[in-house]
Amino acid sequence: MVVVERRAQLVFGGHPAITPMIRLQLTRAGLSVGAHVVVYQSRFFEQSFPSDNAAFERVELVEAVRNDRQASLQRMRESMLAGSFDLGLFVGGMEGVEEEFDLFRRLHPGTPAFPIASTGAAAAKLFGRDSVLQSAHPELRDELSYLTLIRDLVDAARSSQRL
Numbered sequence: 764m765v766v767v768e769r770r771a772q773l774v775f776g777g778h779p780a781i782t783p784m785i786r787l788q789l790t791r792a793g794l795s796v797g798a799h800v801v802v803y804q805s806r807f808f809e810q811s812f813p814s815d816n817a818a819f820e821r822v823e824l825v826e827a828v829r830n831d832r833q834a835s836l837q838r839m840r841e842s843m844l845a846g847s848f849d850l851g852l853f854v855g856g857m858e859g860v861e862e863e864f865d866l867f868r869r870l871h872p873g874t875p876a877f878p879i880a881s882t883g884a885a886a887a888k889l890f891g892r893d894s895v896l897q898s899a900h901p902e903l904r905d906e907l908s909y910l911t912l913i914r915d916l917v918d919a920a921r922s923s924q925r926l
Contacts, residue, residue, distance in 0.1 A: 776843055776859070777804040777822070783815040790818075803843040807835035836862075844870050851876040853886050860885035880904045 775785065782802060789800065802819045804812060807827035816822050825842045828834035836859070844867050851867045851874065853860050860878075864885075867876055880890035880903050890896060890903055897904070 773800045774843060774846070774848075775800075775802060776839060776863070777802045777812070777816060779811060779813045782813045782819075786815045786818045803839050805835045805839040807832060840866055847871075848874050850874060853878040853889060855879075855882040856885040858885065861889060864889050877903060 773785075775781065785800070800819055801821045801823060802816065803823045803825060804816070805825050805827055809824075809827075823842065825835075825839040828838055840859075840863055844863065848867075848871055851864070851871070853864050853867075853876065864876060864878060867874075877896070877900065878886040878889035878893075880887040
């Protein structure tokens with residue numbers, strides 16, 4: 764949540780399991796969502812959009828690729844990651860998080876990308892395959908209980924952009 768408080772944007776692909784969790788965390792933190800959170804959704808899944816979408820002011824709907832789930836997801840991910848970013852944080856997830864991480868690295872080769880291993884699943888797998896990241900940021904492996912870590916990563920990313 765520190766990222767949102769620091770006037771950055773949280774950008775994520777909407778999912779029936781993820782969108783409600785993010786809405787709940789923002790509500791618990793008492794944060795105004797406003798322009799700080801952008802949810803991307805593929806119209807391929809329009810019939811199963813979570814009702815929690817209504818809590819977000821910015822929901823970007825990406826046109827589906829007719830009868831093609833995978834191509835629709837790819838189009839949505841490309842739209843979601845087309846902007847400029849100071850850094851990428853990748854949390855938990857399944858194979859989609861791995862695909863988004865790899866796409867982020869291709870589209871933004873000079874931008875820091877951090878899989879938060881302590882959240883498990885795909886993020887832990889991504890962290891495990893990068894020995895340089897493991898050496899540079901071992902704190903990502905441990906329980907992520909300090910939101911200041913996110914602030915520090917944002918600050919480090921912004922500093923490297925100015926070099």
